[in-house]
Amino acid sequence: ExxxxxxxxxxxxxxxxxxxxxxxxxxxxxxxxxHWVRQAPGKGLEWVSGISWNSGKVGSAxxxxxxxxxxxxxxxxxxxxxxNSLRVEDTALYYCAKDKSESGYMSxxxxxxxxxxxxxVSS
Amino acid sequence: xxxxxxxxxxxxxxxxxxxxxxxGDKLGNKYACxxxxxxxxxxxxxxxxDNKRPxxxxxxxxGSNSGNTATLTISGTQAMDEADYYCQAWDSSSxxxxxxxxxxxxx
Numbered sequence: 001e002x003x004x005x006x007x008x009x010x011x012x013x014x015x016x017x018x019x020x021x022x023x024x025x026x027x028x029x030x031x032x033x034x035h036w037v038r039q040a041p042g043k044g045l046e047w048v049s050g051i052s053w054n055s056g057k058v059g060s061a062x063x064x065x066x067x068x069x070x071x072x073x074x075x076x077x078x079x080x081x082x083x084n085s086l087r088v089e090d091t092a093l094y095y096c097a098k099d100k101s102e103s104g105y106m107s108x109x110x111x112x113x114x115x116x117x118x119x120x121v122s123s
Numbered sequence: 124x125x126x127x128x129x130x131x132x133x134x135x136x137x138x139x140x141x142x143x144x145x146x147g148d149k150l151g152n153k154y155a156c157x158x159x160x161x162x163x164x165x166x167x168x169x170x171x172x173d174n175k176r177p178x179x180x181x182x183x184x185x186g187s188n189s190g191n192t193a194t195l196t197i198s199g200t201q202a203m204d205e206a207d208y209y210c211q212a213w214d215s216s217s218x219x220x221x222x223x224x225x226x227x228x229x230x
Binding site (some may be wrong): 033038044045046047050059060061062095100106107108109110111113114115116 | 124154156158167168171177202209211212213218220221223
């Protein structure tokens with residue numbers, strides 16, 4: 001059974017940094033692209049960033065470009081999101097999601113999701 | 124940036140058919156997928172590549188995509204189908220784009 005477990009969330013002041021992690025199990029991690037998706041309280045889903053199987057292709061939403069960096073460690077079966085210069089509007093539940101495509105590249109279909117880690121940006 | 128628009132809410136009686144639309148410029152030229160999110164839970168993929176169902180998703184869920192509109196249809200709607208539904212497509216410039224979301228209420 002595929003499991004994705006996020007960690008690293010918390011309360012942080014505007015302008016500070018936070019690093020999220022996602023540990024995968026039950027899946028050949030390096031066969032698939034991976035993504036981060038967030039959901040602000042009471043709001044809809046927003047794609048944050050994605051990364052191909054070998055880290056050769058990455059993409060990010062305009063709202064986080066230049067501030068957030070996605071990375072992965074296939075040996076550790078882990079996905080990361082380095083979040084710098086955090087803003088109040090980054091407050092959300094951050095989900096780690098597995099891409100469904102077996103090509104290893106981003107198809108944008110997310111077939112497994114973690115339970116999320118809460119990030120709150122407030123002074 | 125690319126945008127996908129959904130109706131805020133859809134109401135359906137048990138056993139009837141619910142249809143949820145998702146509108147976007149030339150959406151039919153992209154693949155659409157749909158997620159179900161129940162209160163307090165993570166999203167679940169119910170339709171991908173316009174009309175394919177992942178393993179474990181009931182046959183009452185179906186999808187179509189043509190022109191500027193993708194549609195998720197729930198046939199024989201059950202109380203357990205009450206949830207928020209999001210469409211999503213991949214745009215070459217914007218990456219993954221989610222729709223605005225539709226709350227389905229089973230009355």
